[in-house]
Amino acid sequence: MIRFVKDSFVVATDGLTKRFASGGGVDGLDLRVRPGRVYALLGPNGAGKSTTLKLLLGLLVPDAGRVLMWGRPWQRGVLARAGASIDGPALYPHLSAVRNLEVHARLLSLPPGRIRRVLEEVGLTGTGRQRVRTFSTGMRGRLALAVALLGDPELLVLDEPQNGLDPEGVVALRALIRSFAAAGRTVIVSSHLLGEVVQLADDVGVLVDGRLRYQGELAALAPDGDLERAYFTLTTPAAQGRVA
Numbered sequence: 700m701i702r703f704v705k706d707s708f709v710v711a712t713d714g715l716t717k718r719f720a721s722g723g724g725v726d727g728l729d730l731r732v733r734p735g736r737v738y739a740l741l742g743p744n745g746a747g748k749s750t751t752l753k754l755l756l757g758l759l760v761p762d763a764g765r766v767l768m769w770g771r772p773w774q775r776g777v778l779a780r781a782g783a784s785i786d787g788p789a790l791y792p793h794l795s796a797v798r799n800l801e802v803h804a805r806l807l808s809l810p811p812g813r814i815r816r817v818l819e820e821v822g823l824t825g826t827g828r829q830r831v832r833t834f835s836t837g838m839r840g841r842l843a844l845a846v847a848l849l850g851d852p853e854l855l856v857l858d859e860p861q862n863g864l865d866p867e868g869v870v871a872l873r874a875l876i877r878s879f880a881a882a883g884r885t886v887i888v889s890s891h892l893l894g895e896v897v898q899l900a901d902d903v904g905v906l907v908d909g910r911l912r913y914q915g916e917l918a919a920l921a922p923d924g925d926l927e928r929a930y931f932t933l934t935t936p937a938a939q940g941r942v943a
């Protein structure tokens with residue numbers, strides 16, 4: 700069988716475009732996300748990061764272009780292989796963490812044993828009967844991550860997962876994401892925390908005004924580790940475009 704080059708990407712998009720009446724959106728994205736890598740999507744507020752992640756997950760329909768996942772055109776079935784946390788956690792506030800996970804496990808027809816495992820992974824064991832409406836922002840973030848991990852996905856898509864986490868949570872999340880990738884799985888994560896991205900990411904895509912200004916290895920963008928300087932060089936209006 701002839702294997703096209705795009706088969707080697709977990710996610711590849713061709714000319715992916717979504718324009719909102721508001722003027723925002725994304726334009727002509729050719730994303731390339733490789734297996735076993737942590738791909739960080741960066742960019743100023745409103746650059747199109749969440750829009751991009753939603754397009755990958757079928758939460759938005761593109762105006763133009765296409766999404767390939769695992770080398771095949773996007774279809775709903777790919778969602779069984781992906782876990783995601785977008786736009787904050789969709790949780791039942793009157794239920795405990797365990798009950799929330801039970802609802803999702805039932806929807807996904809998963810064995811209940813997974814629940815204890817993911818609660819451990821995100822550091823939420825011991826919350827007992829505590830209702831989610833009493834959870835802090837960080838605890839909700841941890842639970843959203845648990846929901847994303849529940850189906851034992853091959854791809855994790857996380858929109859600003861560090862939001863609200865305490866330093867212990869940030870470090871634990873970093874370890875979890877790195878070990879996920881070390882196991883050959885793939886993570887796409889949007890973030891504003893450049894210091895964290897330096898420790899987390901293998902590859903980065905920098906979006907400015909809905910367009911990819913850079914895509915490639917983090918080490919190539921910031922060989923000296925100064926991602927902040929490289930980032931501002933790309934995102935300031937006078938910056939020259941460059942796509943690897």
Ligand SMILES: Nc1ncnc2c1ncn2[C@@H]1O[C@H](COP(=O)(O)OP(=O)(O)OP(=O)(O)O)[C@@H](O)[C@H]1O
Nearest residue numbers: 719721723724742743744745746747748749750751
């Ligand atoms: N459903 C929508 N309807 C209209 N405009 C939208 C919609 N969703 C996003 N936009 C606009 O598209 C642009 C990109 O938004 P998006 O949320 O993707 O940016 P972002 O990079 O994730 O920003 P942030 O860093 O603030 O989270 C913004 O101008 C936003 O106002």
